[in-house]
Each structure stands twice: as structure tokens, then as C-alpha cells.
Amino acid sequence: MSLLNYRNNILYFEDVSLNEIADKIVTPMYIYSQSTLENNFNKINEALNKILGKEQEKLIAFSVKSNSNIAIINRLHNLGSGADVVSVGELKRSLNAGIKGNKIVFSGVGKTSEEMLFALEMDVVQFNIESISEINQLSEIASSNNKIAPIAFRINPDIVAGGHEKIATGGSNTKFGIPYSEALKAYEYAKSLPGINIVGIDIHIGSQITNLEPFSLAFQKIRDLYDKLIIGGHNIINIDLGGGIGIKYIDTDEPFLLEDYANLVNKNFGDLKCKLIFEPGRCIAASAGILLTKVIRDKNSYNNNFLVVDAAMNDFMRPALYGAKHKILSVNKDNNSDKKIDYQVVGPVCETGDVMGEIVSSRIMNSGDYIIIKDVGAYGAVMSSNYNSRPSVPEVLIKGSNFNVIRKTITTDELLAFESIPSE
Template sequence: MDHFLYRDGILHAEDVPLTEVAAAVGTPFYCYSTATLTRHFRLFDEALAGTDHLVCYAMKANSNQAVLTLMARLGAGADVVSGGEYARALAAGFPGDKIVFSGVGKTRAEMRAALTGGIRQFNLESEPEMEALNEVALSLGTVAPVTVRVNPDVDARTHEKIATGKSENKFGIPISRAREVYARAAALPGLRVVGIDVHIGSQLTDLEPYGQAFDKVAELTRALRADGHDIRRLDLGGGLGIPYERSNTAPPLPVEYGALVKEKLGHLSCEIEIEPGRLIAGNAGLLVAQVIYVKSGEGRDFVILDAAMNDLVRPAMYGAWHDIVPVVEPAPGVAPRPYDVVGPVCESGDTFAKQRNLPPIAAGDLVAFRSAGAYGAVMASEYNSRPLIPEVLVKDGNFGLVRQRPSYEDLIARDTIPEWL
């Protein structure tokens, strides 16, 4: 469910007509709903009710400072994967003891910053990283709380570029070596083992792979405890999918996911950490663009938008689907027709959809890409010297500009020319 509905023939974000936002900030822009973000966080929190748990918002999905501030005020933790995300989390009000640091390539500088500023745990991904963190912790006279990310070799049945739990993926250590690696971690004086970390992929639409992974985590928990390790936390990652294509079968609900967690792991008396990002932010955001031209080609018509692959890269990168809808509701009974929906960037890959059935479209019309709140603005670039587009947060009948569109002068001013030129 989201809070983007037609009202009096105009698509609204909560109580705000998107035509009003477009007039104020220009197109293209991202628009996020406070009510949807709040509801989706609470669905996860309520799904784990009755267990000791922490829902850590995966910042990589959407790291706008306003979105992060909302999550922190709702009581979420934060899952970060870089020094920049860690700094954003602190600035948004997340306390250090609610920040989990994930990622395969943490640098010593990032480790030092987190140990100094406060951290709940590091999710370690390799033995070299373990040795590095031990050295940094000892140099600061402290001990780093850690889990080790184990790779359970489970097929998440998702896109190959967002699968993370198979043996050929770069993430974690093979579960077959977990006892050996945990023994090494326990022997390092700068580390304190607190739990196990597992994450098998993103955009999962079936609970069965989770069940397989959780069974392996339960078995490993018992084995590590038998080895003398104090396993008190299970970080289960995120990855629950969202319905990008509304006509498809809906993915499992958070309450169903929560029930599976309790069934498979509830008997272990561990604190459960989960790291949802896409399911919290994805359907909470739209990308709104304007039609520049409608062009007739050889056997097909093209809708050319002022948004491009640099603004929303998922279709070009993954072949991802986003529902595209007109901001002004079409009249009842209007027959759709197929269009190729493209952007103005000088790449054939700058294509959002091919032969997509849409109501008749004309230059100047506004269209909205649904489910664009996650992995949209955060993956944007300034390719073709196109400025990053604005982000807007809506609450009830109000909206605020939470990231401004840079001017061309801003873009140029970031570059410097050496004296010898």
C-alpha cells in the first residue's frame, strides 16, 4: 500500500496534488510520502513483536537526510555500508549503538570513525577485514563488537546483480568455514563476537530461500555456542521484495516474514536484527517527469521525457520494471496504446520501457514512475552534465524540498582548472 492516489482527476501524494509540486520545483523530481515510509517501518516492527529485535533501515535504499531523520525518530536503527552513510546516520540522529556497519570493503579510516563515534556492531566479511579491525581497535584502546557474515550458499531466486548468498558471490565467508573463522575472531583481543550475520539478496519474492538460510543459521548458532561463543544476535539482513509491477502476484508481507523468523529462530533466545530498505522506501516514492516530445518512429512511437537514465538507472542497469502512470487521470474507457518511453541522454540504453501500453500521451503531460523511492535518487549521476534532480517529502497537505536541484553554475564550480592551463 502507498499514499499516491487519484483525487479529482489528479494524482496526489497524500493530500498534495503532484501538479502543484511540479509547478513549484520543476521536473523531473522525486517525491516521498511520510505516511508510507512510516507505515512500512511499523509493519516490520510489528511483525517482530514479541521478540527482542531491532529494525535497522538499510540506508543504501534512500539516504536523503529527511528520510533518515524520520526513520531515526520512529526508533529505527541504521544499516550503513560506507563512511559517508555512517556520517549521514549520525547527522540524522541515529545513536551509535543503533548503527550496524556492513559492506565488504570497510577501510581502516571508516573503522576508526565508527569506533570513535559509536557503533552497534561491525558485520565482518573476510579474514583480512577481521585482522584490520583488530589492529584499529587495539590502536584506539577499545574492543569492536562484531558478527561474521556467513554465506549460506542459498539461491535467492532474484536478479543476478542483487543476489548475495550463493557461493560465487563476493559477500561473506563460506558457512563451511564459519567455525574456523569464528575461532580466529575470538582469539583477537580487539574483537568481541556478538552474533551471526547473513544476507542472501535483494528483491526476494518467495519466503522459501529465507527458510533455507534461517535453518542453516540456527544450526550454526548451536554449533558456535557449543564452541564457547556468546551468540546473542542474529542479523538476518533485508531483501524482501516489493510489487514493482502491480499486475503481478504480490510478494510476501512483513507479517509473513516475521512469522517465519519466529518459527525458525525464535527458540534460540537471540536478539533479531533485520535490515529492510527497499520495502520501506520503494513504494514510498515516485519519480515525476514531463513529456518533452512524442515522436513517431518506424513502427513505434516514442515518449521522450525530461527524466533520464542518470535520474533512474534501474531500467537501464537491471532491465527493471516501474509502473508508469499519467499524473492527470485519463478519461474512463480511453484505449491505451504502446509507446517506448525514453529519456534525452545520448545512449540507446536510456530507455525506461519498450512497447508499454499507456493512455494517449502528448507533449507537456506529466507522468509518474511508481515504486521509485528506493535505489532511485541514491543511484543517480550527473551524466551528460545533467544536475541531480530535486527530492520532495510530503506530509499530509504539506510538502518540503529536501534536496535542491543544483544550477549549471554549481556543476561547473565544483571543477578546478590547474594554473598551468
């Protein structure tokens, strides 16, 4: 059940009136509902527990790239979540939020030596390795520091999946993973390296996947590989199935049920005595977040009704980057008049692509009205920039009728302090 509801024609998130919070803090701002975040985590955890059984060893490692605010990571940690990280920055955030190395997996195609060493010192669960040169480097770092690095190879199964070509990571034309046909050779090679302990297999084929078919094909390939590795004498104790579970952003999105996903996992891996690792991001964080923004003005040009708002593509990149569609709602409920106005919601940034989406309103929207963009808790604030010298917007966490600022605005004056003009 959504915790975003109209009460007396005013939109509330949990028990917070969005008109009131907009007046108290500043727009634009990201607002996260703690209860929605927790419900989303619990839903996937319960679906896996129900189908796989509670005795199945598993780790839900929240994909920190989707939302890396330490308060968000902390709330998930309180529910038992681990973390999937792709940089030392994300690793430090996860540690800061309370997650220990023994619940953190280190993914990413470009880990540096410094990052490897720090992760080794933090005793992460495993390094998900994406190339032979990476494992050579890790072997060198680990052995020269008297450490043993637990590793899984990320396998690229050559399966294209995901809501947009730029978030499909499992195809042969992407930079990700080791080609499936070279996997056995890579494991044999890794066995010979000092400082390396093979512990697992990893895949992540894409994001915003709403159809189970690509997961089914990829899981079968990974199971086949597992069987071959066991015959070859490898000790595989972790199977990391990545993230990718899609959500319903707009009415035409039809994501699969979490229980069906869990059934597929069970069918392919339920008989093994391995720890199953999952790296969900979007399905936990997206619907927990909204972007609250204020109308600056409306503008009619060549029969287009533009609504210029104070949030822009630098605050929320998904529409400009992926053509992503998000629902947009007015904080003051529309009346039911038949006459509807179709507004294009645009930001102040000087790019034609600075379009947030559309809102169909039955009343004229005025300067000072508030609107929200839905489902922005994943890949929202984390992707923001200061393009057009715009400040970083605040993030707020609400629970019931309480709210806390969990990231302050970073003003242009503060950003300017990092720059200097050389004397010559």
C-alpha cells in the same frame, strides 16, 4: 492502502496535486510520502511484534543504501529505527539524522581503516565482517586505539535469491561473506585476536526476494551454525538476518506476507535470548517514492511511439541497470476510450538503454504533460549520477498537503565549480 490516488482525474500523492507541485518546483523530482514511509516501517515492526512478541529484543536497522536522504532517515529514527550502513558517508548521514551508534550496524565488504576507526569511535552495535583480512585489519585498528570492536561474521550460505542476478548476494560466486564451511574456523580465529569481541552472526542473501524458500534455507543454516558456536563456547548475542524482503512492483510480482516472514524468523530463532537485527530497505522506502517527470516531446520512429521525458537513466538507473520494471502513470487520468497508444518512455541521455518503461495511454500525450514512475523510493535517488552533464534532481518530502524540499537541485554550474583547467 496507497496514498497515490486520482481525485477529479488528477493524480495526488497524499493531499498534494502532482500537477501543482510540478509547476511549483521543477521536474524531474523525487517525491516521498512521509505517511507511506511510516506505514511501511510500522507494518514490518508490527508483524514482527505480533509474531515474536514485544518482549523479543530486536532492532530494525533501515538499510541506508536504499535511501540515504537525512530527512528520510530522520523520520524512520522517530519511529525507533536504527540504521544499516556500508560506508562512513552513510554512517555520518545516520548520525546526522539523529540515530546513535548503539542502533547502527556497519556492513560492507570494503571498510577502510579510517572508516573502521570512525565507527569504533561512534560505538556501533557491530561490524559485519566479510573476510579474514578484514578482521585482521579491524583487530589492529581497535587494539592500537585501545578499543574493543564488537563483530559478527557475515556468512555466505551459498543460497541464490533475489529479483535479479546483480542483487543476489548469497551465492558462492559473489564477493560477499565468509563461506559457510569456513565459518567455525573463522570464529575460532577471531577469538584469538586482540581488540575483537564476537557478538553475533549476520547474513544478507539478496534483495527483492518474493519467495520465502531461500530465507527458510538460509535461516536453518544460520540456526545450525548458532548452535555449533554456542557448543564451541562463543557468546552470540545478536543474530542479524539482513534485508531482502521483496515488494510488488508490477502485477506479476507476488511477494510473501510480512507475517509469514515473521513466522519463519520465529520458527528458527524465537526460542533464543538473542537480539534479532533486521536490515530492510526496499520494503520500507520503495513505495514511499515516485519520480515526477515532464513530457518533452513524443516521437514516432519505425512504428515505435517514444515519449521523451525530462527524467533519464542518470536520475533513475534501475531499469537500465537491472531491467527493473516499474509502473508508470499519467498525472492527468486517461479517458476510457478503446483506442490505446503504447508509449515507450525514454529519457534524453544518449544511450539506447535509457528507457524508463512503458505507459499505455488512451489519449495522445503532449509536450508539458506530467507522468510518474512508481515505487522509486528505494534505490532511486541514491543511485543517480550526473551523466551527460545533467544536474542532480531535487527530492521533496510531503505530509498531508505540506511539502518540503529535502534535497535541492545541484545545478551544472555548481558542479562545474569543482573542476579546473591546469595552466599547462
